[in-house]
Amino acid sequence: MVNDVSDWPNVSIEDTEEQRAQAKKISDEIDDAIQRERRAKEEKRPPRKVLLLGPSQSGKSTLLKNFHLLFAPKSFHAEAEAWRAVIHLNLAQSVNFILDNLSTPNTISPGNKLFLRQDAGPDVGQLRIRLSPLRQVEISLNQCLTVEHEATPRRPISLYNNILRTEGTSKSSIRGGSAWKALAKSQTLHSSIKSELQKTRSILDACRDDIVSLWSDPAVREQLKKQGTTLEDSSVFFLDNAFRVAARDYIPTADDILRARLETIGVEEHRIVMETADAGEEWIFYDIEGSRGQRVASWVPYFDDVHAIIFLVSMADFDQSLPDDPQVNRFADSFTLWKTVCENKLIAQTPVMLLLNKADLLQEKLSAGIFFAQFVKEFGDQPNDLKSVSKYFKTLFMAAHDIHSPKERRLFVQTTCAIDTQAMSLVLREVKEVILVAMLKGNMI
Numbered sequence: 001m002v003n004d005v006s007d008w009p010n011v012s013i014e015d016t017e018e019q020r021a022q023a024k025k026i027s028d029e030i031d032d033a034i035q036r037e038r039r040a041k042e043e044k045r046p047p048r049k050v051l052l053l054g055p056s057q058s059g060k061s062t063l064l065k066n067f068h069l070l071f072a073p074k075s076f077h078a079e080a081e082a083w084r085a086v087i088h089l090n091l092a093q094s095v096n097f098i099l100d101n102l103s104t105p106n107t108i109s110p111g112n113k114l115f116l117r118q119d120a121g122p123d124v125g126q127l128r129i130r131l132s133p134l135r136q137v138e139i140s141l142n143q144c145l146t147v148e149h150e151a152t153p154r155r156p157i158s159l160y161n162n163i164l165r166t167e168g169t170s171k172s173s174i175r176g177g178s179a180w181k182a183l184a185k186s187q188t189l190h191s192s193i194k195s196e197l198q199k200t201r202s203i204l205d206a207c208r209d210d211i212v213s214l215w216s217d218p219a220v221r222e223q224l225k226k227q228g229t230t231l232e233d234s235s236v237f238f239l240d241n242a243f244r245v246a247a248r249d250y251i252p253t254a255d256d257i258l259r260a261r262l263e264t265i266g267v268e269e270h271r272i273v274m275e276t277a278d279a280g281e282e283w284i285f286y287d288i289e290g291s292r293g294q295r296v297a298s299w300v301p302y303f304d305d306v307h308a309i310i311f312l313v314s315m316a317d318f319d320q321s322l323p324d325d326p327q328v329n330r331f332a333d334s335f336t337l338w339k340t341v342c343e344n345k346l347i348a349q350t351p352v353m354l355l356l357n358k359a360d361l362l363q364e365k366l367s368a369g370i371f372f373a374q375f376v377k378e379f380g381d382q383p384n385d386l387k388s389v390s391k392y393f394k395t396l397f398m399a400a401h402d403i404h405s406p407k408e409r410r411l412f413v414q415t416t417c418a419i420d421t422q423a424m425s426l427v428l429r430e431v432k433e434v435i436l437v438a439m440l441k442g443n444m445i
């Protein structure tokens with residue numbers, strides 16, 4: 001038995017209290033850390049997931065670009081280098097396409113005039129020779145944008161079916177996760193690709209006066225018109241801006257990027273980390289190919305997992321048929337597709353937003369004297385103006401939604417022009433709010 005305090009272990013009462021205080025401090029710190037971690041976990045909400053649906057060329061990828069520009073401008077502009085390559089490809093292909101369409105069989109030998117002309121405009125035969133390096137530009141850019149760094153064969157890009165509205169031969173394609181994405185993150189670029197891109201820029205710069213001469217030649221326009229060759233809107237835009245776009249020091253503007261056309265192939269997943277509002281939050285967009293054979297079956301796997309669906313329709317396609325089925329009118333096709341989406345049980349509870357897009361092109365067509373009722377008989381004798389036609393779209397699509405949806409669901413509808421960044425910023429802020437409110441109501445966040 002120990003009676004003498006001197007035999008006790010060398011621990012004073014003060015020391016024990018100090019130790020206790022120390023232990024409590026450590027314990028409190030641990031508790032705080034656990035709390036902080038828990039709060040951080042709660043604050044780090046899961047990403048918002050949005051599915052973009054609609055027929056081909058309705059503007060799905062353009063809407064996504066707008067969202068990117070508005071909420072993550074730094075990372076949007078960081079992709080400018082890759083977009084420059086796409087825009088240059090657009091331009092080179094448009095020029096090559098025009099030259100191909102101006103030529104008549106057996107007139108390919110150098111110096112041959114493409115057609116006889118009475119005025120003193122530029123010699124198209126000479127232009128054709130001077131612009132021949134653009135063939136190589138097209139091939140090189142095609143490779144840079146589609147060939148993965150591993151040796152997987154890729155479908156080549158051809159924007160021809162986008163350039164020529166009346167024909168549909170091959171597809172323009174950039175695949176999700178392909179070289180296009182690597183190009184968008186230019187710091188990962190192989191030096192050979194960098195030098196190839198430099199070369200194409202030099203060639204375009206050397207050709208720019210000739211591109212302008214070709215495109216501004218009234219006889220060339222007349223010839224294309226006579227043949228019924230109609231250029232796509234985005235091709236016309238880049239040809240109109242060729243002097244600026246082909247310049248050596250060209251940097252794409254946001255407007256240029258919105259106009260650049262790349263057909264989506266399959267499903268592309270885009271992750272956008274917000275910079276301007278709700279900084280740090282992540283939004284995931286599934287941008288889905290809208291061409292026919294790739295539809296609902298490939299969309300269904302995403303239905304389960306998304307917080308909202310944005311469906312886009314082009315209001316300006318009413319006078320066109322599908323490239324792969326000339327019997328089917330594009331307006332009718334969009335409507336059928338819309339009904340299929342509405343009636344799907346898997347998304348009965350998912351908020352759906354309908355954007356009636358390309359209001360500007362619709363306006364242009366109606367002003368040019370194209371009658372909506374000629375293609376959509378049910379429109380009857382209503383005024384052939386933007387207000388009446390867009391109201392018709394809205395009423396028809398809303399009614400179909402209400403009839404075909406398995407459960408009652410609120411529908412957000414808006415007419416849009418996806419190349420108008422200012423107007424789109426208002427629409428997208430609203431779209432974002434609608435999605436967040438719907439998620440809150442459904443306890444999805």
Ligand SMILES: Nc1nc2c(ncn2[C@@H]2O[C@H](COP(=O)(O)OP(=O)(O)OP(=O)(O)O)[C@@H](O)[C@H]2O)c(=O)[nH]1
Nearest residue numbers: 057058059060061062234259261264290358417418
């Ligand atoms: N004038 C005009 N052009 C638009 C509008 N919206 C999109 N575009 C253009 O239309 C073309 C097609 O748009 P995309 O966004 O690529 O269409 P998409 O729905 O993604 O098409 P897929 O990828 O084939 O399914 C692009 O050149 C866009 O710049 C619009 O409101 N007005």
Ligand SMILES: [Mg+2]
Nearest residue numbers: 060061263264
């Ligand atoms: Mg697309």
